[in-house]
Amino acid sequence: MKKIAMLLVFSVLFISCNPANDKKVLKTANGRINSLLVVMKNSQWQGDLGNELRKILAEPVIALPQPESQFEVSQVPLESFGSMFKATRNVLSVSLGDENSFTVNTNVYASPQKIITIIGKSEEELIDLIVTNNKKIVSEFKTSDLATVQRNILKKYWDPTKIKTFQEQGYSIKIPRNYNFVDDTGDFVWYRYHIDGANSMEIITYSYPIESENDENGNAIVARRDSIGKKYIPGEVKDSHMITEEAFTPHIFEVTLDGKKAFETRGKWEVKGMYMAGPFLSYSVIDKAKNRVVVVEGLTYAPSVNKRDYMFEIEAILKTLKINQ
Template identity: 25%
Template sequence: MICILEVMTGFLFLSNFLYKPRKIWYDVCYFFPSYYNYIPDMRRISIYHTIILFILLAACSNNKQPLLPKVTGKPGEVLLVVDQYIWESEIGNFLNTMLTQPFEAIPQEEPIYDPIRISSSAFNNIFKSHRNIILAKISSRNKKPRIIVQRDIWAKPQLVVNIIGPNDSTTLQYLEENQDKLVSLLNQAEINRTIENYKKNRAKGIDEALKTKHHLTISVPIGYQMDVDADNFIWISHELSDLTQGILIYYYEYTDSNTFTPEYLVQKRNEFTRRYVPGPVDGSYMKTEDLYPVVYNQYNRDDKYYIELRGLWKLEKAFMGGPYVSLTTLDEKRNRIVTVDGFVYAPSLNKRNYVREIEAIIHTLTITE
């Protein structure tokens, strides 16, 4: 409807614009009769008019998506549209427990998400633009439990998860079986939003240097600077008064499949950080915290194999530390192992969202040709 109104407005404007010249010519010819032969051909103008109208209507038909507002809400927030009787049931308890479980590999406990619960009657336009929305509806009219995922319904980029079930028991069982998928959906939505923002505001100088010298790219946002650019090690950092976010990129020759074990990857990390990441005290350097178990995940993306590590780092001979997350893959063309490692130092701040920010950066890793 909005598009049609825009086309009609443009049509009227063009009508006024295209037909005015004829009136002007008649006014001129009143004083200069010999100019009558040059009066514009209105048939030709009508043809142009029709063509322009056709182009406007075609553009309207190809743009069926309405203009959506940007999402609202803070990073890590999830809006739960759940009525009181569901919230007080086992399903409500499950959703709350799922969203508030501890975030992995950070020194102080924080929930993976911050749930905000409202009833369905309160779900108005103010709330519909929220970044992450979970709606739960339990009714005997529903034949079986389902999870329906929608995107960009009331805002953009938005994730909307509909949980539908016939009763508490079967719905709860279904949710328990799909808990990891639900959390993964939310995680990916949060990361993708950050990635898209970073791609629009990337530090082009760093991007070009990585591509030219090291044959790889990552979307590093404006505000980061290159601290070290060695033959096979890069250190990029973002420094504020109370926060440090660092990206370490290093690579080495691939020898055998044992390269992808967590023990070997931690060993290589310690080798590079000892050499290139010194602390403020003489003889101090970054290393992986041995007292905290490393979280190890593996997966495939775009036909490439990746290893993800999460853990804690510390400074040897100094009192500093924090979380890190790394992504490792094989560059088959150059027979090298490439690791992108992000770390956070923020002793007085919550760290979950800052870890997600560096996680978004490392997940933009691309090996170039």
């Protein structure tokens, strides 16, 4: 029995000392999507340095009916950055030091977590670093949050091989199982998630042939989506259907999606002949191999409710697009 006991002791010691088992276990990160914690001196936060950060972090999200900042921001001084705050999902640390540096780290104290650390030899140099890296600051936090949303909402999704349009048209996106089927014609897909009451989030997809330069350069996006709205998305009264809001010009940016040239469009939709409207986001992807444009779009109907996070979830879904080779 003594020999067996000794063998057990040695086995435990071997396992505990084995480098393969010396993996750091991180706590689960806390904090809402599209929120971040700024760690810096109170006096700096209330001065020019803080003002420069707020210009970037509190910039309104475009094409929303009500103004909403792209991040909800909290601030604590370094001496208050204890264990509770260290588990925050998104952290931006700004301080003075002996050298200028801009670093990005992942999963330092918790997971998933993104920490950006900016150090400057003076406040003026700190401001220069912030201005120079303003797009990277936003992109790092947004990309991390998008991945988190995708992990959370896409644990269960509708099987793309069972969706007729995806099979016949040779592309697909991952639609969460809590979105309900509305339409699937072989050319057009429509799924809906009921937020509460009559409020909803909608996912639609379709494609159309490239027939002119306007289709390739993004100049036909509004005309094409309006024709789809007339054909597939009727309103509740006669001759009503979804259109792009005529009083608001959409914002269109050239981006890359699924490795292909695409146009991101952020605008507002309305139902012609009815008092219904809201924001939409679409990606029009140029599929040169099949001489077509593949469109994935999401929109929200939620009057008098903040819609930033709803549209962010839609963005996460749309960016799962895969076009068959």
